[in-house]
C-alpha cells in the first residue's frame with residue numbers, strides 16, 4: 001500500500017471528511033484519511049431517529065467518562081463521540097445551527113484573526129445545501145443537506161406559542177439574521193436520510209483515485225524530523241504502520257486531537273515529563289480550555305398522553321409514522337435531538353445577546369439512548385450559551401488506546417451557576433403561559449418544593465448533563481501560547497495542522513456541528529493557500 005502522501009488527515013469526523021473532499025479536489029494531491037472507527041454504511045447511522053440507537057452503542061460511538069466534579073454533583077458524566085466514518089456527525093442529534101454572529105466576532109477579538117462573522121459566513125454558505133434556498137445568510141449549493149423540521153408535534157407547537165407569549169420574538173430561521181427568539185430547529189437531512197459529513201463529502205467522491213480512506217486504524221502519534229512533522233504511526237488490527245506526508249492535519253475531535261498531540265510530544269512540559277515523552281515542542285495549553293454546554297432538562301407530565309413516550313408504544317401509530325417516513329421522509333422517524341427552541345436572555349444577558357439556548361422535545365428520558373419514560377413526558381432543556389468555566393483533557397498514560405482524563409469543571413464559575421438557575425426559572429415560567437399550562441399537570445423535574453435558588457442549583461448539579469459539545473482544547477489564537485495560529489498551523493513545529501472543534505477559542509452559543517464543519521472548510525482553504533506559497 002502507498003506510504004507517501006501530500007496530505008494525511010487523522011480522523012474522519014465532521015471536519016475530517018470535509019477536508020478530505022476539498023484537499024483531494026485537485027487530482028495532483030495524494031490524500032490519506034485515517035479513521036479509528038468503521039464504515040458508516042449502516043442503517044442506524046443513516047436513519048435520523050437512529051440518533052437514539054447509536055449514541056451509546058460501541059459500533060458507532062466511543063463513550064468516555066469525565067472525572068467527577070462539584071458542578072455535576074460529584075458524578076462522572078458519559079461523553080459519547082462518534083467513532084465511525086463521519087465521526088460525531090454520523091451519530092449526532094442532526095440539529096443544524098451556526099450559533100450567534102457575535103460568537104465568531106468573539107473569536108476574532110480573542111486573537112483568531114480572520115474568523116469574525118463576516119469572514120466565516122462564506123465558508124458556512126459554501127458547505128451548506130439548504131433546501132429553503134440561497135440568501136445572504138444561507139447557502140443552497142453545498143453538499144451538506146439541511147432541511148426544515150418535518151414533524152409538527154402539537155406539544156412543541158404549543159410550547160413555541162408559550163415562549164412567544166412569555167416575550168420571545170418569533171423568528172423564521174435560527175441561521176438567518178437573528179438568534180434571539182423562538183423557532184423550529186433545522187436538521188441535517190438529505191431526503192429520508194441523515195446528512196452526515198461522510199454522506200455529504202465522502203461518499204460522492206469515493207471514485208477519486210488520489211484519495212485513500214483507511215478505517216479501523218488508530219493514529220497513535222505524529223512522527224517528526226526535528227521540528228518538521230513527517231508522518232503518522234497507526235495501529236490497525238494490532239499491526240503498526242507508518243505513513244509519510246508533506247502536511248498532516250489532526251481532526252480527531254476535541255478529546256483526541258489534544259491526546260494525539262500530547263502523545264507526539266507537543267503539550268504541557270510537566271505532563272510530557274510525567275510520561276517520559278520526548279518534547280518536540282512545549283505547548284502548555286494543549287488539552288486546556290475545554291468547554292462544553294452543561295444542560296439541565298426540565299420535565300413535565302402531559303395530559304391526554306400528548307407525548308412520543310406514549311405514541312412510540314402504540315404499534316398502529318408507529319406503523320403510520322413508518323409509512324410517512326417512507327412516503328416523504330417526514331414524521332417521527334425524521335427527528336433528531338430536539339424540535340423547537342429558542343435563544344433567550346436571562347437578567348444576566350449583555351447587550352440583548354442570548355445567554356441561554358432552549359431546546360424542546362415531546363418526549364422524556366433519563367438520558368438520550370435510554371428507554372422513554374412510561375408516563376407522557378415533555379422535556380424542555382436549557383444550557384448556557386457563554387459558559388466561563390474551563391476544564392482540561394490530559395493523557396493518563398502513553399497507551400494511545402487509553403481514554404484521556406477529562407475534567408469538565410462544569411459550572412465551577414459562580415456566574416455560570418447563576419445563569420443556569422435563571423434559565424431553569426425561565427423554563428418554568430414558559431410552562432405556565434396560557435398556551436401551554438392546560439396541557440400538563442405535574443412537574444417531574446425539578447419537581448415540587450425545588451424553589452429557592454440554592455435548591456434549583458442543587459438540582460442542576462445532580463441532574464444536569466452534557467449536550468455533547470466539547471470544544472477548545474487546541475485553542476486557536478494570535479499569541480505564541482495558543483496551540484494553533486489563526487491559519488490552524490500548530491505553533492512551534494512545521495507541517496502540522498489541527499482542524500476540528502478543538503481549535504475554537506470559545507464555545508459557540510448553540511450546537512457545535514455546523515461550526516466544526518466550517519472550521520474544516522476554512523482549514524482546507526488555508527492549507528491549499530499555503531501549498532501555493
Ligand SMILES: Cc1cc2nc3c(=O)[nH]c(=O)nc-3n(C[C@H](O)[C@H](O)[C@H](O)COP(=O)(O)OP(=O)(O)OC[C@H]3O[C@@H](n4cnc5c(N)ncnc54)[C@H](O)[C@@H]3O)c2cc1C
Pocket residue numbers: 010011012013014015016034035036037055080081082083084085086087088089091092093094095096097217218219220251252253254256257260336337467468469470499500501502511512513514516
Ligand atoms: C451524541 C451527540 C449528539 C450531538 N448532537 C448535535 C446536534 O444535534 N447538532 C450539532 O450541531 N452538534 C451536535 N453534536 C456535536 C457535533 O456533532 C460535534 O461538535 C462535531 O461533530 C465535532 O466534529 P469534529 O470534527 O471536531 O469531531 P468528530 O466529528 O467527533 O470526529 C473525530 C473523528 O476522529 C476519529 N478519531 C479520534 N481519535 C482518532 C485517532 N487517534 N485515530 C484515528 N481516528 C481518530 C473519531 O473516531 C472521529 O471519527 C453532537 C455530538 C454527539 C456526540
